[in-house]
Protein backbone atom coordinates (compact mmCIF):
# COMPACT_ATOMS: atom_id res chain seq x y z
CA UNK A 1 0.00 0.00 0.00
CA UNK A 2 1.23 3.46 -0.81
CA UNK A 3 2.48 5.48 2.10
CA UNK A 4 0.99 8.88 2.71
CA UNK A 5 2.77 11.78 4.35
CA UNK A 6 1.32 13.28 7.52
CA UNK A 7 2.53 16.33 9.32
CA UNK A 8 1.31 17.89 12.55
CA UNK A 9 2.43 19.68 15.69
CA UNK A 10 2.64 17.35 18.68
CA UNK A 11 3.09 18.96 22.07
CA UNK A 12 4.77 21.95 20.48
CA UNK A 13 7.12 20.19 18.10
CA UNK A 14 6.74 19.49 14.41
CA UNK A 15 6.29 15.87 13.41
CA UNK A 16 6.32 14.38 9.93
CA UNK A 17 5.86 10.70 9.12
CA UNK A 18 5.05 8.46 6.19
CA UNK A 19 2.23 6.16 7.21
CA UNK A 20 0.02 3.56 5.62
CA UNK A 21 -3.23 5.12 4.53
CA UNK A 22 -5.84 4.21 7.13
CA UNK A 23 -3.43 4.27 10.08
CA UNK A 24 -5.16 5.47 13.22
CA UNK A 25 -3.80 8.47 15.07
CA UNK A 26 -3.31 6.20 18.09
CA UNK A 27 -1.09 3.85 16.10
CA UNK A 28 0.81 6.73 14.51
CA UNK A 29 1.46 8.39 17.87
CA UNK A 30 2.46 5.26 19.74
CA UNK A 31 4.24 3.14 17.18
CA UNK A 32 5.54 5.66 14.66
CA UNK A 33 6.32 8.72 16.74
CA UNK A 34 6.90 6.97 20.04
CA UNK A 35 4.52 8.92 22.26
CA UNK A 36 3.01 6.10 24.31
CA UNK A 37 0.96 8.28 26.64
CA UNK A 38 -2.29 7.59 24.77
CA UNK A 39 -3.28 4.01 25.65
CA UNK A 40 -5.06 1.49 23.46
CA UNK A 41 -7.79 0.00 25.64
CA UNK A 42 -10.46 -1.15 23.20
CA UNK A 43 -9.57 0.28 19.76
CA UNK A 44 -13.26 0.82 19.10
CA UNK A 45 -14.19 4.02 20.90
CA UNK A 46 -15.66 2.62 24.11
CA UNK A 47 -13.03 3.17 26.82
CA UNK A 48 -11.51 6.63 26.37
CA UNK A 49 -7.96 5.53 27.22
CA UNK A 50 -6.68 6.79 23.86
CA UNK A 51 -8.08 10.31 24.23
CA UNK A 52 -5.95 13.16 22.89
CA UNK A 53 -6.61 16.80 22.11
CA UNK A 54 -6.73 17.77 18.43
CA UNK A 55 -7.06 21.50 17.75
CA UNK A 56 -8.54 22.05 21.18
CA UNK A 57 -11.10 19.25 20.95
CA UNK A 58 -11.15 15.91 22.70
CA UNK A 59 -10.69 13.08 20.23
CA UNK A 60 -10.52 9.31 20.50
CA UNK A 61 -7.26 8.65 18.70
CA UNK A 62 -8.25 5.04 18.00
CA UNK A 63 -11.13 6.27 15.83
CA UNK A 64 -9.22 9.14 14.21
CA UNK A 65 -7.28 8.56 11.01
CA UNK A 66 -3.85 10.08 11.27
CA UNK A 67 -4.05 11.51 7.76
CA UNK A 68 -7.03 13.65 8.79
CA UNK A 69 -4.75 15.43 11.26
CA UNK A 70 -2.52 17.07 8.67
CA UNK A 71 -1.61 20.53 9.91
CA UNK A 72 -3.34 19.96 13.24
CA UNK A 73 -2.10 20.83 16.70
CA UNK A 74 -2.17 17.78 18.92
CA UNK A 75 -1.71 17.61 22.68
CA UNK A 76 -1.15 14.41 24.63
CA UNK A 77 -0.63 13.87 28.33
CA UNK A 78 3.12 13.52 27.84
CA UNK A 79 3.20 17.14 26.67
CA UNK A 80 1.55 18.67 29.72
CA UNK A 81 4.45 19.04 32.13
CA UNK A 82 6.53 22.15 31.53
CA UNK A 83 10.19 22.24 32.38
CA UNK A 84 9.83 19.33 34.77
CA UNK A 85 6.88 20.95 36.54
CA UNK A 86 3.71 18.89 36.45
CA UNK A 87 0.53 20.35 34.99
CA UNK A 88 -2.01 21.20 37.74
CA UNK A 89 -4.17 18.26 36.63
CA UNK A 90 -1.26 15.85 36.91
CA UNK A 91 -0.41 17.29 40.33
CA UNK A 92 -4.02 16.92 41.46
CA UNK A 93 -4.22 13.31 40.23
CA UNK A 94 -1.17 12.55 42.39
CA UNK A 95 -2.41 14.46 45.42
CA UNK A 96 -5.85 12.85 45.44
CA UNK A 97 -4.52 9.34 44.73
CA UNK A 98 -6.57 9.22 41.54
CA UNK A 99 -4.32 6.71 39.84
CA UNK A 100 -3.81 3.03 40.54
CA UNK A 101 -2.73 0.99 37.50
CA UNK A 102 -2.67 4.25 35.55
CA UNK A 103 -3.99 2.85 32.30
CA UNK A 104 -6.99 5.17 32.19
CA UNK A 105 -5.09 8.16 33.57
CA UNK A 106 -3.81 9.84 30.39
CA UNK A 107 -7.28 9.65 28.83
CA UNK A 108 -8.90 10.97 31.99
CA UNK A 109 -6.43 13.86 32.11
CA UNK A 110 -7.07 14.74 28.47
CA UNK A 111 -10.83 14.74 29.00
CA UNK A 112 -10.43 16.83 32.14
CA UNK A 113 -8.12 19.29 30.40
CA UNK A 114 -10.62 19.96 27.62
CA UNK A 115 -13.30 20.49 30.26
CA UNK A 116 -11.19 22.94 32.26
CA UNK A 117 -10.05 24.76 29.13
CA UNK A 118 -13.69 25.52 28.34
CA UNK A 119 -15.16 25.55 31.85
CA UNK A 120 -12.58 26.66 34.41
CA UNK A 121 -14.99 26.31 37.34
CA UNK A 122 -16.99 23.19 36.62
CA UNK A 123 -19.64 21.69 38.85
CA UNK A 124 -19.40 18.08 39.93
CA UNK A 125 -22.02 17.24 37.28
CA UNK A 126 -19.86 18.93 34.63
CA UNK A 127 -16.91 16.77 35.68
CA UNK A 128 -18.94 13.56 35.65
CA UNK A 129 -20.29 14.45 32.23
CA UNK A 130 -16.82 15.24 30.89
CA UNK A 131 -15.41 11.94 32.13
CA UNK A 132 -18.39 9.84 31.14
CA UNK A 133 -16.68 8.47 28.05
CA UNK A 134 -13.72 7.17 30.03
CA UNK A 135 -13.82 3.98 32.05
CA UNK A 136 -11.59 3.04 34.96
CA UNK A 137 -11.20 -0.39 36.49
CA UNK A 138 -9.38 0.56 39.64
CA UNK A 139 -10.33 3.77 41.36
CA UNK A 140 -14.12 3.80 41.60
CA UNK A 141 -13.97 7.23 39.87
CA UNK A 142 -14.51 9.30 43.00
CA UNK A 143 -10.80 10.12 43.43
CA UNK A 144 -10.64 11.11 39.75
CA UNK A 145 -13.64 13.41 40.12
CA UNK A 146 -11.97 14.91 43.18
CA UNK A 147 -8.72 15.39 41.25
CA UNK A 148 -10.45 17.39 38.53
CA UNK A 149 -12.34 19.48 41.07
CA UNK A 150 -9.08 20.08 42.96
CA UNK A 151 -7.30 21.24 39.81
CA UNK A 152 -10.28 23.48 39.03
CA UNK A 153 -10.11 25.05 42.48
CA UNK A 154 -6.47 25.86 41.71
CA UNK A 155 -7.72 27.60 38.56
CA UNK A 156 -10.12 29.78 40.46
CA UNK A 157 -7.44 30.62 43.07
CA UNK A 158 -5.06 31.70 40.32
CA UNK A 159 -7.77 33.86 38.82
CA UNK A 160 -8.60 35.48 42.16
CA UNK B 161 -45.82 -0.43 40.64
CA UNK B 162 -43.45 1.58 42.72
CA UNK B 163 -39.89 2.42 43.64
CA UNK B 164 -39.09 0.42 46.75
CA UNK B 165 -36.31 0.96 49.22
CA UNK B 166 -34.33 -1.70 50.99
CA UNK B 167 -31.33 -2.09 53.20
CA UNK B 168 -28.99 -5.06 53.40
CA UNK B 169 -26.01 -6.02 55.47
CA UNK B 170 -23.22 -8.53 54.95
CA UNK B 171 -20.03 -9.43 56.75
CA UNK B 172 -17.07 -11.41 55.48
CA UNK B 173 -14.04 -13.20 56.79
CA UNK B 174 -11.31 -13.16 54.17
CA UNK B 175 -8.15 -15.28 54.13
CA UNK B 176 -4.88 -13.64 53.13
CA UNK B 177 -3.42 -15.87 50.42
CA UNK B 178 -4.31 -19.43 49.58
CA UNK B 179 -3.50 -22.88 50.86
CA UNK B 180 -1.61 -23.98 47.79
CA UNK B 181 0.87 -26.82 47.68
CA UNK B 182 2.84 -24.62 50.07
CA UNK B 183 2.80 -20.89 49.46
CA UNK B 184 6.29 -19.36 49.13
CA UNK B 185 7.67 -15.97 48.16
CA UNK B 186 11.31 -15.06 47.98
CA UNK B 187 13.06 -11.69 48.09
CA UNK B 188 16.63 -10.50 47.62
CA UNK B 189 18.05 -7.24 48.94
CA UNK B 190 21.42 -5.71 48.12
CA UNK B 191 23.06 -2.34 48.47
CA UNK B 192 24.48 -0.27 45.67
CA UNK B 193 28.02 1.12 46.12
CA UNK B 194 26.52 4.37 47.38
CA UNK B 195 24.25 2.90 50.03
CA UNK B 196 20.93 2.71 48.28
CA UNK B 197 19.10 -0.57 48.55
CA UNK B 198 17.65 -2.71 45.85
CA UNK B 199 14.81 -5.16 46.51
CA UNK B 200 14.43 -7.83 43.86
CA UNK B 201 11.10 -9.61 43.64
CA UNK B 202 8.97 -11.47 41.15
CA UNK B 203 5.78 -10.20 42.74
CA UNK B 204 4.12 -7.85 40.30
CA UNK B 205 2.85 -4.33 40.93
CA UNK B 206 -0.31 -3.97 38.86
CA UNK B 207 -1.35 -0.71 40.42
CA UNK B 208 -2.08 -1.94 43.92
CA UNK B 209 1.10 -0.33 45.23
CA UNK B 210 3.35 -3.34 45.74
CA UNK B 211 6.54 -1.41 44.99
CA UNK B 212 5.76 1.40 47.40
CA UNK B 213 4.86 -0.98 50.21
CA UNK B 214 7.92 -3.18 49.69
CA UNK B 215 10.14 -0.08 49.65
CA UNK B 216 8.60 1.04 52.96
CA UNK B 217 9.05 -2.40 54.53
CA UNK B 218 12.67 -2.67 53.38
CA UNK B 219 13.47 0.88 54.50
CA UNK B 220 11.87 0.36 57.89
CA UNK B 221 13.80 -2.86 58.45
CA UNK B 222 17.21 -1.62 57.34
CA UNK B 223 16.73 1.79 58.88
CA UNK B 224 17.00 4.08 55.87
CA UNK B 225 14.59 6.59 54.27
CA UNK B 226 12.06 4.99 51.89
CA UNK B 227 13.40 6.92 48.92
CA UNK B 228 16.75 5.12 49.32
CA UNK B 229 15.08 1.87 48.28
CA UNK B 230 14.42 0.80 44.71
CA UNK B 231 12.14 -2.17 44.06
CA UNK B 232 12.73 -4.23 40.94
CA UNK B 233 9.91 -6.57 39.98
CA UNK B 234 11.07 -6.86 36.42
CA UNK B 235 11.13 -10.46 35.38
CA UNK B 236 9.69 -13.68 36.76
CA UNK B 237 12.16 -15.69 34.65
CA UNK B 238 15.19 -14.27 36.41
CA UNK B 239 13.88 -12.89 39.70
CA UNK B 240 13.52 -14.76 42.99
CA UNK B 241 10.56 -17.09 43.21
CA UNK B 242 7.08 -15.78 43.95
CA UNK B 243 3.79 -17.62 43.60
CA UNK B 244 2.25 -14.43 42.27
CA UNK B 245 0.24 -11.38 43.11
CA UNK B 246 -3.22 -12.81 43.77
CA UNK B 247 -5.48 -13.82 46.65
CA UNK B 248 -4.44 -10.63 48.48
CA UNK B 249 -1.16 -12.32 49.35
CA UNK B 250 1.36 -9.78 48.00
CA UNK B 251 1.92 -7.55 51.02
CA UNK B 252 1.79 -10.42 53.48
CA UNK B 253 4.00 -13.00 51.75
CA UNK B 254 6.44 -10.72 49.92
CA UNK B 255 6.54 -8.31 52.85
CA UNK B 256 7.67 -11.04 55.22
CA UNK B 257 10.28 -12.21 52.71
CA UNK B 258 11.56 -8.64 52.33
CA UNK B 259 11.84 -8.26 56.10
CA UNK B 260 13.96 -11.40 56.33
CA UNK B 261 16.22 -10.33 53.46
CA UNK B 262 16.52 -6.77 54.78
CA UNK B 263 17.45 -8.02 58.25
CA UNK B 264 20.31 -10.05 56.83
CA UNK B 265 21.49 -7.08 54.76
CA UNK B 266 21.22 -4.81 57.78
CA UNK B 267 23.38 -7.20 59.79
CA UNK B 268 26.19 -7.07 57.19
CA UNK B 269 25.83 -3.29 57.01
CA UNK B 270 26.23 -3.01 60.78
CA UNK B 271 29.24 -5.36 60.72
CA UNK B 272 31.01 -3.20 58.15
CA UNK B 273 30.12 -0.06 60.10
CA UNK B 274 31.44 -1.71 63.25
CA UNK B 275 34.78 -2.37 61.59
CA UNK B 276 34.98 1.23 60.39
CA UNK B 277 34.06 2.64 63.80
CA UNK B 278 36.08 0.03 65.71
CA UNK B 279 33.16 -0.92 67.90
CA UNK B 280 30.93 -3.95 68.34
CA UNK B 281 28.14 -4.32 65.76
CA UNK B 282 25.61 -4.98 68.51
CA UNK B 283 26.35 -1.50 69.90
CA UNK B 284 25.16 0.21 66.72
CA UNK B 285 21.80 1.61 65.69
CA UNK B 286 20.40 3.41 62.66
CA UNK B 287 18.79 6.83 62.78
CA UNK B 288 16.45 6.23 59.83
CA UNK B 289 18.06 9.17 58.05
CA UNK B 290 20.97 7.32 56.48
CA UNK B 291 23.40 7.18 59.42
CA UNK B 292 24.66 4.52 61.80
CA UNK B 293 25.37 5.65 65.35
CA UNK B 294 26.94 4.14 68.43
CA UNK B 295 24.16 3.61 70.96
CA UNK B 296 24.48 6.16 73.72
CA UNK B 297 27.27 8.01 71.91
CA UNK B 298 25.62 9.40 68.79
CA UNK B 299 28.56 11.73 68.08
CA UNK B 300 30.36 8.58 66.98
CA UNK B 301 28.67 7.78 63.68
CA UNK B 302 29.15 6.90 60.05
CA UNK B 303 26.88 7.46 57.07
CA UNK B 304 25.44 4.46 55.25
CA UNK B 305 26.88 5.99 52.10
CA UNK B 306 30.39 5.61 53.57
CA UNK B 307 29.61 2.14 54.89
CA UNK B 308 28.56 1.00 51.44
CA UNK B 309 31.66 2.51 49.84
CA UNK B 310 33.82 0.76 52.40
CA UNK B 311 32.05 -2.57 51.90
CA UNK B 312 32.40 -2.38 48.14
CA UNK B 313 35.86 -0.91 47.69
CA UNK B 314 37.77 -1.67 50.85
CA UNK B 315 36.40 -4.69 52.63
CA UNK B 316 35.01 -6.75 49.80
CA UNK B 317 31.70 -7.40 51.53
CA UNK B 318 28.32 -7.64 49.88
CA UNK B 319 25.69 -5.82 51.92
CA UNK B 320 22.90 -8.14 50.95
CA UNK B 321 20.33 -10.53 52.26
CA UNK B 322 18.07 -13.38 51.26
CA UNK B 323 14.51 -13.77 52.36
CA UNK B 324 12.05 -16.60 51.98
CA UNK B 325 8.60 -16.72 53.47
CA UNK B 326 6.66 -19.95 53.26
CA UNK B 327 3.22 -20.84 54.49
CA UNK B 328 3.40 -24.64 54.46
CA UNK B 329 0.58 -26.60 52.92
CA UNK B 330 -2.18 -27.54 55.32
CA UNK B 331 -3.75 -30.97 54.83
CA UNK B 332 -7.18 -31.68 56.23
CA UNK B 333 -7.37 -34.15 59.10
CA UNK B 334 -8.86 -37.41 57.82
CA UNK B 335 -11.37 -37.82 60.64
CA UNK B 336 -12.73 -34.32 61.06
CA UNK B 337 -11.76 -32.46 57.91
CA UNK B 338 -10.26 -29.78 60.14
CA UNK B 339 -7.47 -27.79 58.56
CA UNK B 340 -5.80 -24.39 58.54
CA UNK B 341 -6.41 -22.91 55.10
CA UNK B 342 -4.89 -19.59 56.07
CA UNK B 343 -2.91 -18.05 58.91
CA UNK B 344 -4.29 -14.55 58.64
CA UNK B 345 -7.78 -13.19 58.01
CA UNK B 346 -9.08 -9.76 57.14
CA UNK B 347 -12.69 -8.80 57.82
CA UNK B 348 -15.28 -6.47 56.42
CA UNK B 349 -18.87 -5.47 56.89
CA UNK B 350 -21.04 -3.54 54.48
CA UNK B 351 -24.47 -1.97 54.71
CA UNK B 352 -26.04 -1.10 51.37
CA UNK B 353 -29.17 0.90 50.71
CA UNK B 354 -30.92 0.45 47.38
CA UNK B 355 -33.94 1.52 45.44
CA UNK B 356 -35.59 -1.09 43.26
CA UNK B 357 -38.09 -0.17 40.58
CA UNK B 358 -40.47 -3.13 40.64
CA UNK B 359 -41.79 -2.25 37.20
CA UNK B 360 -38.45 -2.18 35.37
CA UNK B 361 -36.35 -4.24 37.79
CA UNK B 362 -33.74 -1.53 37.89
CA UNK B 363 -31.59 -1.21 41.03
CA UNK B 364 -29.97 2.01 42.19
CA UNK B 365 -27.49 1.79 45.03
CA UNK B 366 -27.99 4.88 47.16
CA UNK B 367 -25.37 4.41 49.85
CA UNK B 368 -22.77 1.84 50.70
CA UNK B 369 -21.11 1.94 54.10
CA UNK B 370 -18.10 -0.27 54.67
CA UNK B 371 -15.96 -1.16 57.64
CA UNK B 372 -12.73 -2.96 56.84
CA UNK B 373 -10.48 -4.66 59.36
CA UNK B 374 -7.21 -5.06 57.54
CA UNK B 375 -4.43 -5.42 60.08
CA UNK B 376 -2.02 -2.51 60.05
CA UNK B 377 -2.49 -0.06 57.16
CA UNK B 378 1.12 0.22 56.03
CA UNK B 379 0.24 3.13 53.77
CA UNK B 380 -3.09 4.56 54.91
CA UNK B 381 -3.74 6.69 51.81
CA UNK B 382 -3.10 3.79 49.48
CA UNK B 383 -5.26 1.51 51.60
CA UNK B 384 -8.09 4.02 51.39
CA UNK B 385 -7.60 4.31 47.65
CA UNK B 386 -7.87 0.57 47.21
CA UNK B 387 -10.90 0.29 49.47
CA UNK B 388 -12.78 3.07 47.68
CA UNK B 389 -12.10 1.48 44.29
CA UNK B 390 -12.89 -1.96 45.62
CA UNK B 391 -16.19 -0.90 47.15
CA UNK B 392 -17.27 0.45 43.81
CA UNK B 393 -16.09 -2.69 42.05
CA UNK B 394 -18.15 -4.81 44.44
CA UNK B 395 -21.30 -2.94 43.46
CA UNK B 396 -20.34 -3.30 39.85
CA UNK B 397 -20.02 -7.07 40.26
CA UNK B 398 -23.31 -7.22 42.13
CA UNK B 399 -25.32 -5.42 39.49
CA UNK B 400 -23.57 -5.21 36.15
CA UNK B 401 -20.49 -7.18 35.28
CA UNK B 402 -20.34 -10.69 33.94
CA UNK B 403 -18.48 -12.48 31.20
CA UNK B 404 -21.02 -15.31 31.15
CA UNK B 405 -24.57 -14.05 31.63
CA UNK B 406 -26.08 -17.49 30.95
CA UNK B 407 -23.39 -19.50 32.71
CA UNK B 408 -22.44 -22.27 32.05
CA UNK B 409 -23.69 -21.49 28.56
CA UNK B 410 -21.14 -19.21 26.89
CA UNK B 411 -23.72 -17.54 24.66
CA UNK B 412 -24.14 -13.79 24.91
CA UNK B 413 -20.90 -13.36 26.84
CA UNK B 414 -19.66 -9.80 26.52
CA UNK B 415 -16.80 -9.47 24.05
CA UNK B 416 -16.11 -5.74 24.38
CA UNK B 417 -17.07 -2.69 26.41
CA UNK B 418 -20.26 -2.27 24.40
CA UNK B 419 -21.55 -5.53 25.84
CA UNK B 420 -19.56 -5.92 29.03
CA UNK B 421 -21.15 -3.44 31.36
CA UNK B 422 -18.82 -1.24 33.37
CA UNK B 423 -20.37 1.61 35.29
CA UNK B 424 -18.99 5.06 34.61
CA UNK B 425 -18.42 8.06 36.87
CA UNK B 426 -22.13 8.91 36.80
CA UNK B 427 -23.18 5.67 38.54
CA UNK B 428 -21.60 6.14 41.95
CA UNK B 429 -23.24 5.39 45.26
CA UNK B 430 -22.50 7.55 48.25
CA UNK B 431 -19.63 5.61 49.78
CA UNK B 432 -18.24 5.51 53.27
CA UNK B 433 -15.08 3.69 54.30
CA UNK B 434 -13.96 3.04 57.85
CA UNK B 435 -10.66 1.27 58.50
CA UNK B 436 -10.05 -0.71 61.66
CA UNK B 437 -6.44 -1.63 62.33
CA UNK B 438 -5.86 -4.80 64.31
CA UNK B 439 -2.27 -5.80 63.54
CA UNK B 440 -1.95 -9.43 62.49
CA UNK B 441 0.41 -11.72 64.37
CA UNK B 442 2.29 -13.04 61.34
CA UNK B 443 2.00 -10.15 58.89
CA UNK B 444 4.84 -7.78 57.99
CA UNK B 445 4.56 -4.99 60.57
CA UNK B 446 1.07 -6.31 61.29
CA UNK B 447 -0.33 -6.08 57.76
CA UNK B 448 -3.01 -8.35 56.29
CA UNK B 449 -4.27 -8.54 52.72
CA UNK B 450 -7.00 -5.97 52.03
CA UNK B 451 -6.85 -6.42 48.24
CA UNK B 452 -9.60 -8.68 47.00
CA UNK B 453 -11.82 -8.66 50.02
CA UNK B 454 -12.53 -4.96 49.63
CA UNK B 455 -14.76 -5.81 46.64
CA UNK B 456 -16.62 -8.71 48.28
CA UNK B 457 -19.08 -7.71 51.04
CA UNK B 458 -20.96 -5.26 48.80
CA UNK B 459 -22.27 -8.15 46.70
CA UNK B 460 -24.26 -9.99 49.41
CA UNK B 461 -25.17 -6.65 51.00
CA UNK B 462 -26.79 -5.50 47.75
CA UNK B 463 -28.51 -8.87 47.29
CA UNK B 464 -29.91 -8.60 50.81
CA UNK B 465 -31.00 -5.01 50.20
CA UNK B 466 -32.84 -6.09 47.05
CA UNK B 467 -34.61 -8.77 49.09
CA UNK B 468 -35.51 -6.21 51.72
CA UNK B 469 -36.88 -3.90 49.03
CA UNK B 470 -38.95 -6.26 46.90
CA UNK B 471 -38.94 -9.59 48.73
CA UNK B 472 -37.16 -11.71 46.13
CA UNK B 473 -33.92 -13.60 46.44
CA UNK B 474 -31.78 -13.29 43.35
CA UNK B 475 -29.08 -15.91 43.77
CA UNK B 476 -27.31 -15.51 40.43
CA UNK B 477 -24.97 -12.63 39.69
CA UNK B 478 -25.18 -10.01 38.46
CA UNK B 479 -28.57 -8.98 39.82
CA UNK B 480 -29.94 -7.69 36.53
CA UNK B 481 -33.35 -6.11 35.96
CA UNK B 482 -34.31 -9.24 34.01
CA UNK B 483 -33.54 -11.51 36.94
CA UNK B 484 -35.44 -9.31 39.36
CA UNK B 485 -38.49 -9.19 37.11
CA UNK B 486 -38.44 -12.96 36.60
CA UNK B 487 -38.20 -13.48 40.34
CA UNK B 488 -41.05 -11.04 40.98
CA UNK B 489 -43.16 -12.85 38.42
CA UNK B 490 -42.40 -16.24 39.95
CA UNK B 491 -43.30 -14.87 43.37
CA UNK B 492 -46.62 -13.49 42.10
CA UNK B 493 -47.59 -16.86 40.65
Ligand code: FES
Pocket residue numbers: 039040041042043044045046047048049050051060061062063
Ligand atom coordinates in the same frame (compact mmCIF):
# COMPACT_ATOMS: atom_id res chain seq x y z
S1 FES C 1 -8.80 2.77 22.69
FE1 FES C 1 -9.87 4.43 21.90
S2 FES C 1 -11.68 4.49 23.05
FE2 FES C 1 -10.70 2.67 23.76
Ligand code: FES
Pocket residue numbers: 098099100101102103104105135136137138139207
Ligand atom coordinates in the same frame (compact mmCIF):
# COMPACT_ATOMS: atom_id res chain seq x y z
S1 FES D 1 -6.37 3.57 37.42
FE1 FES D 1 -6.49 1.56 36.58
S2 FES D 1 -7.98 1.86 35.01
FE2 FES D 1 -8.04 3.73 36.06
